[in-house]
Amino acid sequence: MESLPRFFRVRQHFPAPRVDDIPRRVLEQLHSKAILQRVKPGETVAITAGSRGIANIPKIIRAAVDAVKTVGGIPYVVPAMGSHGGATAEGQKALLGRLGMTEESLGCDIRSSMETVIVCQADEGFPVHFDRHAFQAQHVLVVNRIKPHTRFAGSIESGLMKMMLIGLGKTNGAEVYHRAIMKYSFDQIIRAVVREVVAKCRIIGGLAILENGDEETADIVACSPESIEIEEAQLLNRVRSWLPKLPFDECEVLMVDRIGKDISGAGMDTNVVGRKFNDHAPTGDERPRIHHIYVRGLTEATHGNATGIGISELCHQRVIDGMDLVSTKINCLTAGHVTAAMVPIAFDSDRAALEAAVGMAGLTPAPDVTVQWIPDTLHLNEVECSEVFFKEAQARGDLKILNDPTPLKFDDKGNLIERFSVESGGHS
Numbered sequence: 001m002e003s004l005p006r007f008f009r010v011r012q013h014f015p016a017p018r019v020d021d022i023p024r025r026v027l028e029q030l031h032s033k034a035i036l037q038r039v040k041p042g043e044t045v046a047i048t049a050g051s052r053g054i055a056n057i058p059k060i061i062r063a064a065v066d067a068v069k070t071v072g073g074i075p076y077v078v079p080a081m082g083s084h085g086g087a088t089a090e091g092q093k094a095l096l097g098r099l100g101m102t103e104e105s106l107g108c109d110i111r112s113s114m115e116t117v118i119v120c121q122a123d124e125g126f127p128v129h130f131d132r133h134a135f136q137a138q139h140v141l142v143v144n145r146i147k148p149h150t151r152f153a154g155s156i157e158s159g160l161m162k163m164m165l166i167g168l169g170k171t172n173g174a175e176v177y178h179r180a181i182m183k184y185s186f187d188q189i190i191r192a193v194v195r196e197v198v199a200k201c202r203i204i205g206g207l208a209i210l211e212n213g214d215e216e217t218a219d220i221v222a223c224s225p226e227s228i229e230i231e232e233a234q235l236l237n238r239v240r241s242w243l244p245k246l247p248f249d250e251c252e253v254l255m256v257d258r259i260g261k262d263i264s265g266a267g268m269d270t271n272v273v274g275r276k277f278n279d280h281a282p283t284g285d286e287r288p289r290i291h292h293i294y295v296r297g298l299t300e301a302t303h304g305n306a307t308g309i310g311i312s313e314l315c316h317q318r319v320i321d322g323m324d325l326v327s328t329k330i331n332c333l334t335a336g337h338v339t340a341a342m343v344p345i346a347f348d349s350d351r352a353a354l355e356a357a358v359g360m361a362g363l364t365p366a367p368d369v370t371v372q373w374i375p376d377t378l379h380l381n382e383v384e385c386s387e388v389f390f391k392e393a394q395a396r397g398d399l400k401i402l403n404d405p406t407p408l409k410f411d412d413k414g415n416l417i418e419r420f421s422v423e424s425g426g427h428s
Contacts, residue, residue, distance in 0.1 A: 003355055005367050005386035006405035009419070010393055012381055013400075014213025015242045019220055022056055026063035026207065027070070029222035035205035039139060041072030045204065046111075046137035050167055051081035051095050053262050054145045054209055056217045058100035064143060064207060065108045076109040077101065078134045080144075080167030082174035083334050089113050116172045120196045126180050128165070128193045129173035130201050139204035142168075142228075146208045146235045148243070148271045159232050160206035160223065161190045164197050171334075178336040191229070198225045208235050213244040215378060244380040245272060247399055248389055249288040251370040252361040255354070255384075256295050257420060258376045259309065260302030261331075266340060267308020268295075269377035279311045279339050292357050296350065296416075298322050299376070307331045310342035314353050316415075317346045349414030375420040384419055 019025050030036045039045060045068045049061050061077060068075040077096070085091035093112040096102070103110050116129035134140050144167070146159040166174050180189050197203065203225045212218035219238075223231045246254075259267035270276040274288040282289045293312040297319060298304065304324025309315060310332075320343060332341040347353035354371075361369040373384035385393065387405040394401065409417040 003366050004351075004358060004408055005369055005371055005388065006407050007371070007373065007384045007386055007419075008390055008393070008405040009382055009384050009402040010247055011400040011402055012244070012247055012383065013398065014244050014381070016212045016214050016216065017218040017242075018212065019217045022059050022217060022220065023063040023066065025220045026060060027067045029207070029220060030064070030067050030205070033205060033222040033224050035141070035222055035224065036067060036071045036073075038204050039068060039071050039073040043073055043138040044136075045073045045075045045139045045141055046078045046131075046134040047075055047108075047141045048080035048134070048143050048163055048167060049077050049096055049099075049101055049110075050144055050163060051079075051084040051092075051099070052145065052265075053099070055211055055215050057209075058105055060207070060209060060217070060220065061101060061143060062106050064141060065106055068141070069107075073139070076111050076133075076137070077106055078131055078137075078168070079110070079112050080131065080134070080142075080163050082166050082169065083171040083330075087114065087171045114170050116170050119200045120193065122180075122189075122193045124180060124184055124189070124192055126176050128197060129169040129176065130197065131168045131170055134168055135201055137202070139202050140168075141204050141207060143207040144209065146210055146232060146239055148236065148240060159236065160208055160228055161194050161232055164194060164201075164203065165190065168201075174334055178334060181336060194229060198228070203228075206232075208232065210235060210239050212242045214381070218242065243271065244378075246288050246372055246374070246380065247383050247385065247393070247396075248370070248372060250290075251288070251372050251386075252291045252364070253354075253357045253369065253371040254290045254293045255371065255373040256293060256312070256376060257374070257418075258297045258299045259295055259306070259312075260299030260376075261305050261307060262299055262301040263376045263378050264308070265335075266311070266337070267302075267306065268293075268311060270311065272377040272380070273311070275311050280313065292360060294353050294357055295319055295344070303327070305331055307335075307337075307340050309344065310340045312344045314357055315344045315346050316350065316353060317348050320346050349410075350416040351410050351414035354408075373419070379420075382420075 079092035085095040089112040111133040115132040144163040206223040210219040274282040277283045294314040295312040306323040371386040
């Protein structure tokens, strides 16, 4: 009797609107929302730059810098990334450099500091921190990507308002908000203080970046300071409609080649794997519904930060061997998500892990166990699926079957011979 299912590959298509001329779009938006008109010649404008791998972010920030210069403003960039970059000013500036943002490439100063100013006290009983360099500017332009958060749920998740509070709050702010989230919802925390921040920190507006399912810049939308709260919720709904997802919304096993901070703040996107509210089971009507997750490795860019490994039940021993325990611990403690650092059951080979995972499907014969295999939660254009899905896939007009089911191939150590390359793992 076969101990493992056979697999076939499908290709998915996701909506892919795209901005072709980024500088032009940025300039048009900042003018259309009357944001640039608020800047007088000689006035300083702090522009935020975060730590996430946002598509075209150097080009977008440079376009914002150039736009401010067209009205005689003096722009400079402020790292807005909470405690990332080792929680040091030098580390945050270096992180921007690794993302392609330097003073030379942006055409302006980068003013990095971990010092904050307390701008107000929230009614819920916590101080609101704001980056000192940004606070000293005559205007602040908040730039960030709008997307669903991996843990916070509500009409406001990850975007401009989060950047104002956590990104610009630096380590002090990140720690305060992640403690506050234990008692209050993120939505409540955001709405409790964002209006105070907009008023007291001279927020001139926001530049919201929207990405499509192929991680390309789908749109860039400027928001006036008065409308950020309303518009961000609307923009989040647009982004949700483009999100990539697994082809099948229920399976016994999900194999994930790699997790990492460059993939998601949670290592793997919990919106994709259905673990947003509970690390080890979907809740309510949450989709997809996955019983067990097996993680095979870490990305090189995560530098050993294995945040999110605790969301899986099984992993390859190489994940444990490659963990930077200190950075993983600090990240998960700061985020208030300690279970994300907990170590799952480790196996010395893929074959051993898969046999264990398939065995946990109960009375289902091994060839009929439902399994999906992905490179990571960012790259879902092509997915390997176990044979039991084949008939359903043939009837689906949104899926293209790329090959017939074939057995998995292993090397002499029992590890999978890779089916995904970096190129094939990406979107097309």
